[in-house]
Amino acid sequence: MPPFVAEVAQLVLNGIMAGTILAVPAIGLTAIYAVLRFPNFALASHATVGAFAGYVANVQFGLPIVPSVMCAFLAAGLAGVVSDEYVLKPFRAAGFITTAIASIALTIGIENLIRFGFGNELRGYDLPLMRDWRFWGLRVGPQQVQNLGIAAVAMALLFAFLAFTRTGKAMRAVADNPMLAAIKGINADVVARLVSFVGMGLAGLGGMLIGLDTTIDPLTGFRAILNVFAAAVVGGLGSIPGAVIGALTVGIGEELCLLFLSPDYRSAVGFTAILLVLTLRPRGILGARAY
């Protein structure tokens, strides 16, 4: 491959890897928004909860990665149901701004609980560190490929759940038209709990996937939340395929800008692209509510 083509291909590949990981929590955020109608910033701390639950499973109980990732999903999902039921639900009557701000307070609270329990230091999963595979002048890490696989499987399961199961269809119905769904006898509270579980579970899974590639500390989720939010908004807040496309756009966009600019402008370029997309398509690439 000519060097320039290889360079572009490598950047696109890196962007796809980063974007796929980003897509998992972005789907969580957008699903919660679709049903509960507020941006839940507590996603950040739930990603951290997942990362730490996975850490406990992997390092302290010695479980392999895939079961640990499931633990991350379950722990963050359960934390999501509890925190939504007891903290955020009472705020929902006061409007979405109040709830969104309450979710920021909640995320800081949970983050500090984690800090209280685990301390501030960096932790790493018990994983063999492998050299990258090289082919056609490109390189890709075995760990990244595994992460990509986990993210892809999680997303496929979610799409199947929403498309083919009764509960999934009920969730889509509430997201689409809550009043009509209520008339049809769908219990909005149950759907709210379910979406909190799935949404925050995905956040936890995403948090662990980020941690697998790096290290974790109580700020793991907080560092990622801006990009997660950007991905969801670019794709169209409320649209699950949109979240995937948004995440890939942000991921690949931030990498490709390295062709022209110094890496310290990465976020600036990413977010300028977001402004551009939203100027042209104010409701995001796919628009809201496109399941």
Added chain:
Amino acid sequence: MTKKTLIASRRTVLKGAGALAFTGAMPAIVQAQGAPLQFGILTPLTGAGGFDGPRMLKAMKAVLDEVNAAGGLLGRKVEVVVEDDQTNPEAAVRAARKLIDVAKVPVIMGTWASAVTAAVAPLCWESKTFLTTVSGADSITLLPHQGYLIRTQPNNYLQAGKHAEFIASTGAKKVFVMSIQAPFAQPTQDRIKSVLPTKGSEMIGALIYEKDKTTYRSEVDLALKGKPDLVYLNGYAPDVTVILRDLYRAGFTGPRYAQSYAVTGKVLEALPPEATEGVITVQPSADVDSPAFALASKRLGIPEPDSYETQATDWASLVSLTVAKAKEANGTALKDNVRKICQGAGTKVYSAVEGLKLLAEGKEINYEGASGPCDFTDIGDIIDCKFRYNKITGGKPVFLKIA
């Protein structure tokens, strides 16, 4: 709270404060000959610097106790007036005002955070009060302080220069520098770029990366494009951890070089040993071979006083010796005379008491400190200091050298 000593009851503090206010209100001429000399100490006893401040305070007091035991300065005992800067510029300014306006101290020793020093320094030079600090930001000594400030901490310029010299001495010919986006990034890269060629090496490229990224694969690709022999990681622990991992994955086997604060014990625990094998770490070091260091160690009763304790030792010694040399205790005398006792051709001395003896005999002295030679540039930066180098082997730092 104004304190004469670190441990003071509320009543003694009140008495002290009252007495201070009283002496402050009296015309100077009424003050009895032989009343104690008061030195101000403004150091973080709480906040982010709360670990270093109390230890620096102890080191300063230990030196001044020795000076008092040897007869004091100008025939007077030395007393310290201690204020807590709370590692907070706003609290520090209030405390400094108290030291300057009420206690009328000739010197304030001990500011730690750069933000605190930047806030307090203007009060000092305007009131002609001398200030000694450990704050490292280059901007501190660039303030228009007219000589009323010295710092014993190596600034970024000195550190980067020393790092470059060491890197070249390892035989690395092609060096790439990866810096986190921070105020020190560009100055460090500029300095390394200019020093390396003088030692037969070269900086083949540099980049500045954003913090808080979950991966630095593309940055690593950029860094490795020119096939460097050594990669200098000029960042903090969270990002350096990710980069060390990414460098390993990319197949880089050459040496990597980083500040000790970026490759901490926790980082070594979090990373598999193969990712950190051979990493060289560096940190400013006390001058452990100096007789002044041995004296400080004995005085404090600890085997290895650290960089902050030794710097505090040196401030108290420098200020005492300067007062003796100038035969007066005010900020202007300190600024005009400090370089007369710590650099030049005088007899080398390693403690305040030793120097005071020679000064009393009318001899010239050159104080060599526990933290380093204590020679200052015109703007108050130290000219030289030692660094400690470790090499990570099997996931543990192994001592290389102090140079």
